[in-house]
Amino acid sequence: MSDFYKLIPIDSKSEPFPFSQLENKVVLIVNVASKCGFTPQYEELEELYKKYHEKGLEILGFPCSQFGEQELDTQEEIINFCKLNYGVTFPILQKIKVNGVDADPVYTYLKAQKPGLLGFRGIKWNFEKFLIDKKGIVFKRYSSVVKPTSIESDIAALL
Structure with a gap:
C-alpha cells in the first residue's frame, strides 16, 4: 500500500479524512485561497470534478494563507465563499500550512515525492496542483499558472 493512503488530514468539520478512502481513485490536490489572482481556477476545478467524479476523480482543496494572507479567516467563511461564488461541491479540507516546519x-x-523545478521542495504560491494515480503514486506536479482544464488529458489517461 502506498504511504499516500496512510495520510489522514482534517476535513472542514474538524473530522479525520483518511486517504485510505481514496484507494483506486485519481486524486487532484490543490492548495487554494479565496482572494488570489488564481482563485477563478475554482470554476475549472469544479468543471473537472463534475465531469470525472463518477469515473473515479476526487479533487481536494486545502485552504492556505501562507501566500500574501489571501485566504479567509474561518473554515465557515471559506466553505461559503467556495459554494456561493463558484458552486464548489468537491471537498475543501481544513486550512493548513504547506511550507515550513508546521507544514501539513x-x-x-x-x-x-515531486519536488519543483531544480529540486525546490516548497510550494511557490496558491493553486499548485498534485495529481495522484489510482495506486497512490504522485504522478505529476503543476504550477499555479497551469489551468486545471489544461491537465484534463492527464486526468483522463489515469482514469
Missing part, C-alpha cells in the same frame, strides 16, 4: 503532513509528503 500531506504537503510534506507531496513535496518529497
Whole structure:
C-alpha cells in the first residue's frame, strides 16, 4: 500500500479524512485561497470534478494563507465563499500550512515525492496542483499558472 493512503488530514468539520478512502481513485490536490489572482481556477476545478467524479476523480482543496494572507479567516467563511461564488461541491479540507516546519503532513509528503523545478521542495504560491494515480503514486506536479482544464488529458489517461 502506498504511504499516500496512510495520510489522514482534517476535513472542514474538524473530522479525520483518511486517504485510505481514496484507494483506486485519481486524486487532484490543490492548495487554494479565496482572494488570489488564481482563485477563478475554482470554476475549472469544479468543471473537472463534475465531469470525472463518477469515473473515479476526487479533487481536494486545502485552504492556505501562507501566500500574501489571501485566504479567509474561518473554515465557515471559506466553505461559503467556495459554494456561493463558484458552486464548489468537491471537498475543501481544513486550512493548513504547506511550507515550513508546521507544514501539513500531506504537503510534506507531496513535496518529497515531486519536488519543483531544480529540486525546490516548497510550494511557490496558491493553486499548485498534485495529481495522484489510482495506486497512490504522485504522478505529476503543476504550477499555479497551469489551468486545471489544461491537465484534463492527464486526468483522463489515469482514469
